[in-house]
Amino acid sequence: MNAIPLLLRDEPQLAPHHPSPWYCPDPPPEVRVAVFGSFHGGYHVLRELLREPLASRAIVTGLATDDPAQPFTHATVRLWRHVHTKVEERWVAKMARDHGIPVYRGRIKAPEFEQMYVHEWAPDLCLMATFGQLIPKRIFTVPRLGFYNFHHSDTVWPSYAGPDPIGGMLRDGKTHVVITMHEVSEVLDGGRFVAHSPPVPLPQDGNGAIVHRMTWPRMGPFIREQVLRILQNFPARVQ
Numbered sequence: 001m002n003a004i005p006l007l008l009r010d011e012p013q014l015a016p017h018h019p020s021p022w023y024c025p026d027p028p029p030e031v032r033v034a035v036f037g038s039f040h041g042g043y044h045v046l047r048e049l050l051r052e053p054l055a056s057r058a059i060v061t062g063l064a065t066d067d068p069a070q071p072f073t074h075a076t077v078r079l080w081r082h083v084h085t086k087v088e089e090r091w092v093a094k095m096a097r098d099h100g101i102p103v104y105r106g107r108i109k110a111p112e113f114e115q116m117y118v119h120e121w122a123p124d125l126c127l128m129a130t131f132g133q134l135i136p137k138r139i140f141t142v143p144r145l146g147f148y149n150f151h152h153s154d155t156v157w158p159s160y161a162g163p164d165p166i167g168g169m170l171r172d173g174k175t176h177v178v179i180t181m182h183e184v185s186e187v188l189d190g191g192r193f194v195a196h197s198p199p200v201p202l203p204q205d206g207n208g209a210i211v212h213r214m215t216w217p218r219m220g221p222f223i224r225e226q227v228l229r230i231l232q233n234f235p236a237r238v239q
Helices: 038-050 084-097 111-121 163-170 208-218 220-232
Strands: 031-037 060-066 123-129 147-153 174-183 193-196
Touching: 031 038, 031 111, 038 060, 038 084, 038 123, 038 208, 038 220, 060 084, 060 111, 123 220, 147 163, 147 208, 147 220, 163 208, 163 220, 174 208, 174 220, 208 220
Parallel strands: 031 060, 031 123, 123 147
Antiparallel strands: 147 174, 174 193
């Protein structure tokens, strides 16, 4: 049986989310980022945003995360159906709250969420990883720098759309998996390709939860590189 790793005991404590000083007369503009994510994907995306070099460039204004007990997160067909811990269900929300970031665990197709998202979170950029609700167009078209998802897939894009890409790849006998960053669109897991992570071996006795635990801890450099590229290519917000 594959053991579930210890999750939080050995994690380094992140400093409060205060931008560090920039030793230049005109520091880069701070970008407002919203995160839609849970489990290991959401954790590692949020973790990178709270560390340098991204912490001085981005302020996380809100987190939307899964509540596996709610039917709209589709837990029965996603990785939540595999053995996991309550810590894994809640640790992204815990990290966000520890850093004073608002957390939302309800339905995103709701007027109260849309009001908060547009007027309070007011994101310039959205990043999604392991989130169980479809993003409507009125949500994914808001951020001026784009709305991007990180999705396990083959190196062909699009591939293995839907709630259980890892299960599909294992059934097809794939030996490696990548995480693809792509734009969110009205096509489920089919938006414009942005980048692939380095490949990671697929254990043939694995499942979605096991592979998430294997892949996401390796993705820090990939996440940083892609987010920095987005931030460097866009000007400051017009006031």
